[in-house]
Amino acid sequence: MSRRYGNRPRSPRPFAMDCRDIYLMGICGTGMAGLAGLLRQKGYNVRGSDSQAYPPMSELLKGLRIPVQLGYGEENLSTMPDLVIIGNVIRRDNPEAVYVLREKIPYMSFPQALSHFFLCERTPLVVAGTHGKTTTSSLLVSALAGTGEDPGFMIGGVLNAYDSGFHLGNPPWFVLEGDEYDTAFFDKQPKFIYYMPKAAILTSIEFDHADIYQDLDAVKAAFVRFVEIIPQDGLIVACADWPAVRDVLRYARCRVVTYGESKDLDYYFKSYRTDD
Structure with missing residues (x-):
């Protein structure tokens, strides 16, 4: 397995610490709309733009009274925000991106913003893996809530108990995919490098995202970087039925608990039943 390292996660571009007006480019994406909702819950003035808007995200933003401009253009930024958050769908030649860079408006990415505004003051619990992130994150939130906790979360699905995919919650926990x-x-680094996990669940690793990863070794190298940033007093809970997961776990500096169907794991799956 080859190990390829990029630079350390970049710090957000400098902006006024008392910033109130935040503009999101690509605001109607699932993650960006959730981030907009979290920022609104925290008291920021939020607005943004996208090429199109469809339910359920359009209805979510409307319900939060977050203005959305359809179509990208410099005129959308005529009232200059304190900070621009640029979504992953935005290309360098996007007219608003060009304007932000030219006018030197402070900007950051979605994961940088999530880390800066929410994770620095919480204990992040991160669910990573090629498959199962949304389901497993939802289960983790439900488990924490069942113990009386009020975890914050950012998940790419709608939890029935909250009727939402995001929730500000209360310290210490913050669950995210x-x-x-x-x-x-x-910034071509993996999003999860910014999430400062104290503990993580690793569900699976196989070749995916062929548009940015050359092969399985490249995917594994990204996950090696992820497990290496978990502190020594942290925890990884990993589905070690996957050979690639076992390869990556060799680089963990913290305690590892394994699960799956293989009987050599810490917890293994014997049978199940379903009910209401």
Whole structure:
């Protein structure tokens, strides 16, 4: 397995610490709309733009009274925001991106913003893996809520108990999906590098995202970077039925608990039944 390392996660571009007006490019995406909702819950003035808007995200943003401009253009930024958050769908030649860079408006990516505004003051619990992130994250939120906790979360699905995919919650926990896809046109590192996990669940690793990863070794190298940033006093809970997961776990510095169907694991699956 080859190990390829990029630079350390980049710090957000400098902006006024008392910033109130935040503009999101690509605001109607699932993650960006959730981030907009979290920022609104935290008291920021939020607005944004996208090429199109469809339910359920359009209805979510409308319900939060977050203005959305359809179509990208410099005129959308005529009232200059304190900070622009640039979504992964935005290309470098996007007219608003060109304007932001030219006018030197402070900007950051979705994962940078999530880390800066929410994770620095919480204990992040990150669910990573090629498959199963949304389901497993939802189960983790439900488990924490069942113990009386009020975890914050950012999940790419709608939890029935909250009727939402995001929730500000209360300290210490914040649950989120750790996506291995790249961050933005100006930063090709995996999103999950920014999430500062104290503990993680690793569900699976196989070749995916062929548009940015050359082969399985490249995917594994990204996950090696992820497990290496978990501190020594942290925890990884991993489905070790996957050979690629076992390869990556060799680089963990923290305690590892394994699960799956193989009987050599810490917890293994024997049978199940379903009911209401």
